[in-house]
Amino acid sequence: MTTLDATASDLISAHDREAFLENGFHIIRGGLTPDRAKLYRAALVEILRTDPSHPYASRFMEAQIPGAPPTEENPYGRWAGFDLPLFHDLFYDFIFEPKIALSLAGLLGGDVNLYETGCVAKVPGFPGNYRDWHQDSEYSDPQSNEFNVTVITYLDEMDGSSGVTAVVPGTHRLGALPHVVPTETYTSGAREVADKAKYDAKAHYPSVSPGDTIVFFGRLVHKSASNDSDKDRMSLAYNYMRTDTFDLKEIARWIGAGTPVVRNGRLYRPSTLF
Ligand SMILES: O=C(O)CCC(=O)C(=O)O
Numbered sequence: 390m391t392t393l394d395a396t397a398s399d400l401i402s403a404h405d406r407e408a409f410l411e412n413g414f415h416i417i418r419g420g421l422t423p424d425r426a427k428l429y430r431a432a433l434v435e436i437l438r439t440d441p442s443h444p445y446a447s448r449f450m451e452a453q454i455p456g457a458p459p460t461e462e463n464p465y466g467r468w469a470g471f472d473l474p475l476f477h478d479l480f481y482d483f484i485f486e487p488k489i490a491l492s493l494a495g496l497l498g499g500d501v502n503l504y505e506t507g508c509v510a511k512v513p514g515f516p517g518n519y520r521d522w523h524q525d526s527e528y529s530d531p532q533s534n535e536f537n538v539t540v541i542t543y544l545d546e547m548d549g550s551s552g553v554t555a556v557v558p559g560t561h562r563l564g565a566l567p568h569v570v571p572t573e574t575y576t577s578g579a580r581e582v583a584d585k586a587k588y589d590a591k592a593h594y595p596s597v598s599p600g601d602t603i604v605f606f607g608r609l610v611h612k613s614a615s616n617d618s619d620k621d622r623m624s625l626a627y628n629y630m631r632t633d634t635f636d637l638k639e640i641a642r643w644i645g646a647g648t649p650v651v652r653n654g655r656l657y658r659p660s661t662l663f
Contacts, residue, residue: 401495
């Protein structure tokens, strides 16, 4: 059976879902084939080179970090980017990657919409406290339920010393934690949990291959590991929600937010009228 013919229940077992609800995260091994991971990586390198004069260049966050200079692949030292379909159509196509999208339906227990598109890029020397412990729900609260997930697809091999996402299992059950603006000299400036040091001891740093995908609840405490290697490490970071998950205050204006992705357990195709 090809993944296009698959349904959510072919990919996520009852045990997978229970473990996801308990731990707050799940890893889809081989979410992309190695060839597809290469294709997206090449497209990501292309858009990381977008000229700063581009009208939408402010969608990229640039880092000035001593010991972590820009590289040939990432000449402006961009560590994060948002609204990727504005820059390359492939990042629209990615929304519908079958194995990932259908696994999400299995994990969330219902049909799925897109919420946000983005990327994370770590140049060699990227420090482990630059994007420190935080909950992504800090940026989407309040919502009607907690079925908003961050979905990070690795385009390089990564582990705890080469830029993987570190997670603290079970922290999604703590509810919304207080966040503060970081005080270090070199930091993303993005809000992080108030008492961050206490999460270090309980951290889990997975080892991943290109195409592997981690899915976690917006309330799961997580951070970026340092990249102590001599190579750029890149990933795509998208958010998806169950169809009964709504913004209750500010309605998200991310490109594509609300796009249907899975319906009736199958990948959405705009075909019913044509
Ligand atoms: O490095 C990662 O994979 C996580 C990045 C992250 O949490 C963020 O940019 O908010």
